[in-house]
Amino acid sequence: MEVTQQQAPKDIGWIEVVAGCMFSGKTEELIRRLRRAQIARQKVVIFKPRIDNRYSANQIVSHNTQTLESIVIDKAEDILSLSKDAQVIGIDEAQFFDMSIVGICDKLANDGKRVIVAGLDQDYRGVPFEPMPQLLAAAEYITKTLAICVVCGNPADRTQRKIANADRVVVGAADSYEARCRKCHYIPD
Ligand code: ZN
Numbered sequence: 374m375e376v377t378q379q380q381a382p383k384d385i386g387w388i389e390v391v392a393g394c395m396f397s398g399k400t401e402e403l404i405r406r407l408r409r410a411q412i413a414r415q416k417v418v419i420f421k422p423r424i425d426n427r428y429s430a431n432q433i434v435s436h437n438t439q440t441l442e443s444i445v446i447d448k449a450e451d452i453l454s455l456s457k458d459a460q461v462i463g464i465d466e467a468q469f470f471d472m473s474i475v476g477i478c479d480k481l482a483n484d485g486k487r488v489i490v491a492g493l494d495q496d497y498r499g500v501p502f503e504p505m506p507q508l509l510a511a512a513e514y515i516t517k518t519l520a521i522c523v524v525c526g527n528p529a530d531r532t533q534r535k536i537a538n539a540d541r542v543v544v545g546a547a548d549s550y551e552a553r554c555r556k557c558h559y560i561p562d
Pocket residue numbers: 522523524525526527553554555556557558
């Protein structure tokens with residue numbers, strides 16, 4: 374669910390997580406929420422890990438090419454020093470950060486900030502993708518975005534890898550993946 378104006382906590386921070394497979398609209402949803410905050414003249418800052426170099430170095434970009442200026446960082450700790458003045462903090466591609474991102478999001482929320490995190494909750498095998506499970510557990514608000522299975526048209530929550538590669542992370546290869554439902558998804562050899 375998303376936080377509405379009526380529900381919004383007063384004088385405390387919180388964590389929202391937008392989790393799902395590739396092509397499910399995670400980044401679009403993150404951008405939508407951050408834009409709403411910008412329109413309300415809240416101080417917004419957006420981070421993404423350097424590992425994700427597709428399309429643009431310093432913007433977050435969804436697959437339908439909506440963009441928002443973002444700060445590319447090498448490690449999760451950089452978020453703390455760069456967020457001091459922010460009221461709302463967006464983090465994209467959170468699955469590419471190490472586990473320290475969980476404590477950092479908690480600290481930001483404890484300091485009264487709204488933290489919105491988007492990321493892949495499963496890897497290409499369907500295995501929970503750390504640190505997303507831990508972020509989901511730490512969050513007050515969780516949204517699971519679903520794509521549409523390219524094979525059968527059912528709601529899809531898995532990312533199908535179409536190339537043979539056993540590495541957990543293969544970056545910059547969006548055309549090597551597609552969304553599949555649990556029936557149509559398989560683990561490539
Ligand atoms: Zn299917």
